[in-house]
Amino acid sequence: MNQEPTSDPLEDARQTFVRSWGALGSSWGVSRTMAMVHALLLVTDPPLSTDDVMAELGASRGNANMNLRELVGWGLVRRVVVEGERREYFEAEKDVWTMFCTIARERKRREIEPALALLEACLATTKGLRSGKAKAFHKQLSELAQFVGTANAVLERISASEQSKVIPAILKWLK
Amino acid sequence: MNQEPTSDPLEDARQTFVRSWGALGSSWGVSRTMAMVHALLLVTDPPLSTDDVMAELGASRGNANMNLRELVGWGLVRRVVVEGERREYFEAEKDVWTMFCTIARERKRREIEPALALLEACLATTKGLRSGKAKAFHKQLSELAQFVGTANAVLERISASEQSKVIPAILKWLK
DNA sequence: CGGCACTTCCAGAAAGTATCGAAACTCATG
DNA sequence: CATGAGTTTCGATACTTTCTGGAAGTGCCG
Incomplete structure (x- = not known):
């Protein structure tokens, strides 16, 4: 090049x-x-x-x-x-907000959801285990899963909203 | 491996x-x-x-x-x-929120801020140009810069907050 | 049909990264 | 101050990813 x-x-x-x-x-x-x-x-x-x-x-x-x-x-x-x-x-697509929503949606679909699926799978297979180590593992993963799940939901919600609804709210929150 | x-x-x-x-x-x-x-x-x-x-x-x-x-x-x-x-x-670091804040801060510093700097630099060098093309270029970049700047501020703000202040607010907003 | 103007596919080449293994270094200790 | 456990650095190599250029595909149009 x-x-x-x-x-x-x-x-x-x-x-x-x-x-x-x-x-x-x-x-x-x-x-x-x-x-x-x-x-x-x-x-x-x-x-x-x-x-x-x-x-x-x-x-x-x-x-x-x-x-x-x-x-x-x-x-x-x-x-x-x-x-x-x-x-x-x-x-x-020139509109920056639209672009952001598109990227958010795609990354969610391609990367966050697979990660969640992995976490759920690991949670499922260790569900019944009673040893202390297993409990700790399970707890750590479930905290991670909850966080990733929330992030996923936030992206979902934001990228389904109108720019005019979200940006002003954010700017106000930033104060 | x-x-x-x-x-x-x-x-x-x-x-x-x-x-x-x-x-x-x-x-x-x-x-x-x-x-x-x-x-x-x-x-x-x-x-x-x-x-x-x-x-x-x-x-x-x-x-x-x-x-x-x-x-x-x-x-x-x-x-x-x-x-x-x-x-x-x-x-x-096991705490997921702390982990998130750390990652946010570091990515901000290493990746978002350089991007902003690039945008500002390009904006500065095309500031005075009067041709239509230059105006369009300048406008597109400035919208992008504004968006990235806001995202940067949001990350800054979130990662400087207590988990207990942010998560409930988000969950409430998600409804 | 057959030629044309494009687009897509593909296999090998090149570039870029991650990894290894071993040597060089550090430093508390006997 | 020599030893040796432990850490870091570094050149060579292996692996991935990205890129190229050409061959094959597609479909329009005369």
């Missing part, structure tokens, strides 16, 4: 943003390129084609295609049809 | 929990082994030595040492001194 030098400050800022956002992505369990593609679409107005993404990021077709597809799978990017064009174009 | 077959249901459950938690860790940007070490300490009562961790997870000394050190760095694990023992022992 290459970068061309520019002296256009806007282009510089875009590049900086896209690349750095990509780097940050990896600490959140998102691959660099996927984060970069998302960042790119987020700050680009007319929808982009696969080739545009390839060109902007210097990625291969397969890579661009795969990451676009995955972003569509997450619901963060939409395929759009451009009048009189055969090629597919992509645009990101 | 090996596993020995057991017919002890508690041991089985512990193994299952530790290993699966490790697997889940990777979707949250935590390395498998670090998540496993943490899980292990979380469900183990007497503090463990490096050698215990090595034995339980079948990891090398270097690996165990490195991950223990990193967990101490996150504040999720403490070194403890056992009477009349030269060797160091480790125990995890």
